[in-house]
Amino acid sequence: MITLAGIRAPIAGTIALAALLAGGAALAADREVRVYNWSDYIDEEILTEFTKETGIKVIYDVFDSNEVLETKLLAGGTGYDVVVPTGPFLSRQIGAGVFQKLDKSKLPNLKNMWPEISKRTAIYDPGNDYSINYMWGTTAIGYNEGKIKERMADAPINSWDIFFKPEILAKFKDCGIHVLDAPDDVLPAVLNYLGLDPNSSNPDDIKKAGELVEKIRPNIQKFHSSEYINALANGDICLAIGYSGDILQARDRAEEAKNGQTIAFSLPKEGAQMWFDQLAIPADAKHVEEAHIFLNYLMKPEVIAKASNYSNYANGNLASQEFLDEGVKGDTSIYPDAETMGRLFVKTSYDAKTQRLVTRTWTKIVTGQ
Amino acid sequence: MRRWLLISVPYLWLLVFFLVPFFIVFKISLSDIATAIPPYTPTFDWSQGLSGIGTFLSQLDFENYFFIFEDPLYLNAYWSALTIAAISTFLTLLIAYPIAYGMARAPKEWQPTLVMLVILPFWTSFLIRVYAWIGILKKEGLLNLFLMNLGIISEPLTILNTTTAVYIGIVYSYLPFMILPLYASLEKINPSLLEAAEDLGSPPWKAFWQVTFPLSIPGVLAGCFLVFIPATGEFVIPDLLGGSDTLMIGKTLWNEFFNNRDWPVSSAVAVVLLLVLVVPIVLFQRNQEKQREAGR
Numbered sequence: 001m002i003t004l005a006g007i008r009a010p011i012a013g014t015i016a017l018a019a020l021l022a023g024g025a026a027l028a029a030d031r032e033v034r035v036y037n038w039s040d041y042i043d044e045e046i047l048t049e050f051t052k053e054t055g056i057k058v059i060y061d062v063f064d065s066n067e068v069l070e071t072k073l074l075a076g077g078t079g080y081d082v083v084v085p086t087g088p089f090l091s092r093q094i095g096a097g098v099f100q101k102l103d104k105s106k107l108p109n110l111k112n113m114w115p116e117i118s119k120r121t122a123i124y125d126p127g128n129d130y131s132i133n134y135m136w137g138t139t140a141i142g143y144n145e146g147k148i149k150e151r152m153a154d155a156p157i158n159s160w161d162i163f164f165k166p167e168i169l170a171k172f173k174d175c176g177i178h179v180l181d182a183p184d185d186v187l188p189a190v191l192n193y194l195g196l197d198p199n200s201s202n203p204d205d206i207k208k209a210g211e212l213v214e215k216i217r218p219n220i221q222k223f224h225s226s227e228y229i230n231a232l233a234n235g236d237i238c239l240a241i242g243y244s245g246d247i248l249q250a251r252d253r254a255e256e257a258k259n260g261q262t263i264a265f266s267l268p269k270e271g272a273q274m275w276f277d278q279l280a281i282p283a284d285a286k287h288v289e290e291a292h293i294f295l296n297y298l299m300k301p302e303v304i305a306k307a308s309n310y311s312n313y314a315n316g317n318l319a320s321q322e323f324l325d326e327g328v329k330g331d332t333s334i335y336p337d338a339e340t341m342g343r344l345f346v347k348t349s350y351d352a353k354t355q356r357l358v359t360r361t362w363t364k365i366v367t368g369q
Numbered sequence: 370m371r372r373w374l375l376i377s378v379p380y381l382w383l384l385v386f387f388l389v390p391f392f393i394v395f396k397i398s399l400s401d402i403a404t405a406i407p408p409y410t411p412t413f414d415w416s417q418g419l420s421g422i423g424t425f426l427s428q429l430d431f432e433n434y435f436f437i438f439e440d441p442l443y444l445n446a447y448w449s450a451l452t453i454a455a456i457s458t459f460l461t462l463l464i465a466y467p468i469a470y471g472m473a474r475a476p477k478e479w480q481p482t483l484v485m486l487v488i489l490p491f492w493t494s495f496l497i498r499v500y501a502w503i504g505i506l507k508k509e510g511l512l513n514l515f516l517m518n519l520g521i522i523s524e525p526l527t528i529l530n531t532t533t534a535v536y537i538g539i540v541y542s543y544l545p546f547m548i549l550p551l552y553a554s555l556e557k558i559n560p561s562l563l564e565a566a567e568d569l570g571s572p573p574w575k576a577f578w579q580v581t582f583p584l585s586i587p588g589v590l591a592g593c594f595l596v597f598i599p600a601t602g603e604f605v606i607p608d609l610l611g612g613s614d615t616l617m618i619g620k621t622l623w624n625e626f627f628n629n630r631d632w633p634v635s636s637a638v639a640v641v642l643l644l645v646l647v648v649p650i651v652l653f654q655r656n657q658e659k660q661r662e663a664g665r
Contacts, residue, residue, distance in 0.1 A: 067627035074408045074630070096404045181613070183628075222530050223613040236507060352402055352631075359628045360442070367616045369445050 032057040033290040036080040038277065039064050040249070041135070043310035050297050056290050064226065073098045073282065080282060081291040084134055087276045088184065088349035091124040099130045100283045106292040107132075109299035117316035120346055121276050131278035132295055133316030135245075135308070138336075138344060139185045140272040142228065142247030145262040147175045147238035160193045160268045163241065166215045173219040176237030181223040183362035186213065186241060188273050188347045198273065198345050201354040210361040223366050229253075235261040243275075244333060248312040265333040271343035276316070308334075391643070398636035399429035409632050433637035443621065443638060447645060450618040453532065453607075454600035457539040461547045461596050462589065464540065469551035469588075470581075473558070484552070487545050499538055499609050506534055506610070534610040539600050547592035554588025555581070590657075598646055618642055 031054075039062040047058045061080070063069050066089045072078050073085075073093055085093060093099060104110060110132070117133050125131045141163065148155050151171050156162050163169055169177065180186055188198035190209040200206065221237065228240040233253035240247070244265060251263040279298065281291045298304055304315045305323030314334050321329060328334055336344070350358060363369065403410040411428040413421075437443045472483045490498060505511045506529040513525040528534050558581060566576035604619030611617075618638070625635035 065627075070630065071627060074406055076406045092404065096406060096408065098406060220613070234509075236509070352404075352629075356629055356631070359624060360440075363442060363621075363624065366613045368614055369442050369616055 030057060031055060031287070031290050032059060033082065033287050033294045034059045034061070034080045035082045035294065036061050036063060036069065036078070037082075037084045037134075038062060041084075041277075041307075041311050041313075043306050046298075046303055046306055049303075050294065054293055054297070056293060058294070077284060078282060079286070081285040081287045082279055082281060082294055084277050084279055087121065087124040087278065088347055090131055090278045090280060092349045093280075094125060094130050098282060099280045100285070100288070101129050102132070102281065102295070103292060106289075107296050107299070109296050112299050112301055112317050112319035114316050114318035116318075116341075117276070120274070121278060121316065123346055123348060124276070125278065131280040132299065134277045134279045134298070134304075135311065135313035135315050136274060136276045137244040137313050137334075138267060138272045138274050139180070139189065139241065139243055140247075140268060141266045142232055142240045142242050142250060143264055143266065144175070144232065144235060144238040145264050146260075147235070148172065151175065151238075157266050158269055160189065160270050162239070164190065164193050164212060164216065166219070169216050169219045169239075172239050176231065176239070177220050178228040178231060178237050178240040178242075179220050179223050180228075180241050180243075181225050181366070183358045184347065184350075185273060185275075187358060187362070188345070189241070192273075192345060193270055199348050201350060203357060206354075206357055206361055210365060213365045217365055217368075232263050233257065233259075233261065235259065245311055245313040248331075248333065252312070267333060267336060267340055269343070271345055274344035274346055276346075391640075394636045395640055396429075397632055398433055398634075398640050399431065400633050401428075401432075402631050402633055407632070408630055433634045434641070436634060437637055437641060443618075443641075446616050446618045446621040447642065449616045450601050450603075451645070453535060453539070453615075453617060454597050454603075457536050457543070457600050458593050458597040460536060461540050461543055462593065465544055465547035465551055465592065466589075468544075469548045469555055472548070472552050473555035480556070484549070487548050487552075490545065495542065496605065499542065499606055502534070502538055502541070502610055503529060506537070529610065530612040532611060532615050534612075535607050535615055538606040538610045539596075539603060542606065543596040543600060546595040550591035550595065551585060551588040554585045554591075558584050594650065598650075601646060602642065 033056055035058060037060070041062070042060075047060055051057055066086050069083060069085055070089055070093065073083065074096060090099075113133070117136060118128055121131065121133050122128055141157070141160075143157060148157060151174075152168070155171075156168065161168060162172075187206065187209045190212055191200055191205060192198040194208060194212065196205045196208070226246075228237065228242050229246050229250045230253075231237040232240055232242075232247065232250035234257075235254075244267075247263065247265045251265065254261040254263045279295055281288060281295075285291055298307075299317060301317060301319040302323045304317045305320040308315045308320070309325045309328055312328065312334060314328075332340065397409055400409040400411060402408060411425050413425055417424075468487075472480060472487075475483060503510075507513075508525045508527065508529070510529070512528070513522075516522045517525065528537070562580050562584075563576055566580050567573075571579065602619050602622075603617065604623060607615045607617045607620060622635055622638050622642075625631050625638055629635075
């Protein structure tokens with residue numbers, strides 16, 4: 001009897017497995033699209049409404065760093081049909097053959113896009129052949145209003161001076177300062193501040209930028225790319241270099257918590273980096289047809305406006321602007337005025353050698369090694 | 370036949386889960402970085418048959434290993450990771466030993482419950498437990514509030530984002546891995562040995578050092594390996610609790626892999642890390658075995 005049971009168990013297992021596989025095959029016949037987007041970046045209602053309207057099921061998954069997305073894409077076979085890399089990453093990934101060209105005949109809503117933004121995203125993706133803008137934002141300064149005023153009444157918060165003049169930054173050391181642990185986001189800002197080309201791959205320029213950051217290093221409590229959101233909101237730190245939407249998220253969290261902290265965002269007068277998160281379809285995507293339907297749906301003005309209203313980020317869709325909440329459209333830290341827009345710069349991707357130099361310079365700054 | 374089958378199980382395990390992955394990583398460490406899928410070159414082309422293998426092999430070299438030893442960053446990171454792991458292992462041993470000793474000496478019917486309590490933290494996600502330490506150690510955190518309310522300190526201590534916090538995190542996370550093997554070896558010690566020592570006039574502390582401790586050494590060694598090896602490559606704890614200047618090889622590896630997209634160099638770093646850990650451990654165990662045989 002023992003042997004019989006021993007044989008029967010695997011058979012039962014095989015049957016169950018076969019049933020499962022058959023079930024899987026039946027599911028695959030249903031239409032679906034697998035989306036891999038940044039965390040906290042979409043109003044989930046958009047996904048349910050999309051399924052209701054088209055009958056296509058959305059399998060939605062999130063990531064929190066370009067590096068993680070890129071590593072998956074370069075390893076191949078991700079199983080995703082739509083992914084959302086940031087500009088410089090996108091352009092390098094196009095070079096590596098990661099994406100397929102969009103079939104623009106299936107994307108009639110492209111007419112809604114904002115030429116001003118499309119012009120800038122073409123720097124990464126000439127002709128915008130592979131990608132569509134989802135959201136864009138800036139990398140600048142987040143601060144705690146009360147704590148900054150308390151320490152320096154006339155603090156130059158509208159200028160990068162507050163970060164890059166060591167004697168000024170030192171005044172805020174005691175209340176906590178965080179900086180993104182992302183050389184590609186911080187060094188261009190330093191180069192721009194020094195009057196150099198933010199995209200410079202000249203080793204001397206990168207060295208100069210590195211030396212300046214080393215001077216302010218003793219005042220910085222931590223280099224980290226996401227901890228500052230909570231730390232700002234809780235009042236654990238008073239100053240941070242971070243992404244616009246993240247800082248606005250910290251502002252909203254502090255307001256909701258009613259903890260007496262007022263967080264604000266500043267776009268310095270010297271200019272700041274503007275970045276673009278782009279929707280693209282991997283070359284090995286299995287649901288290409290559905291991916292196009294999904295992208296076209298996201299370009300509907302009222303749909304993408306809903307996503308912006310949720311995430312506090314600007315989108316690249318001009319027609320959507322009439323559907324935006326006043327708090328989003330009217331906020332110059334989300335939609336800067338024309339003059340500020342002129343001072344924003346974009347960053348292209350580094351070649352492997354410059355990338356290594358930049359990472360090495362950064363490691364020296366951060367660890368002192 | 371049956372004996373061979375039994376013996377082959379651990380070897381098959383070793384082959385599939387250690388040697389094969391190791392050789393894949395080793396192979397990548399000999400290649401060059403490329404903008405492609407996968408991001409290194411050369412890749413193996415089966416269609417060309419034997420001549421393909423020849424050209425493939427001719428394109429491999431040890432350049433990445435030279436690179437690692439040229440820049441002091443990598444050696445410093447190895448050294449700092451080994452130091453942090455060694456100190457935390459020692460601290461873990463100091464805390465775990467009395468706990469395991471107490472457990473082994475507790476009434477028999479209590480012991481299963483005590484073992485259960487040691488394992489209990491594993492029921493919560495490791496990541497959440499490390500996050501919880503942020504709440505405890507931060508400036509306005511529980512520990513500082515507690516100490517300030519008691520009047521022990523007047524200014525909050527800065528513990529979070531320092532190497533001290535990394536030690537606390539590692540010791541806390543790996544404590545069960547030290548307690549369990551210690552308990553297993555302490556529990557096996559026959560109490561009549563201690564009675565004999567007492568009868569022969571040995572005071573308890575001397576009996577501990579001459580009888581209990583030597584008999585628990587296998588447990589001490591097992592526990593130390595279980596803590597030291599994973600602590601050396603630890604990434605999550607230094608990332609969440611450590612400061613930016615806490616240099617550890619796990620973070621260096623992450624930078625190479627994700628920021629530089631340099632799979633070949635990061636593979637070389639991983640291979641060297643493995644050698645740094647495995648070679649001394651194998652030598653140590655050989656030595657132990659020799660001593661044991663000599664003792665017989």
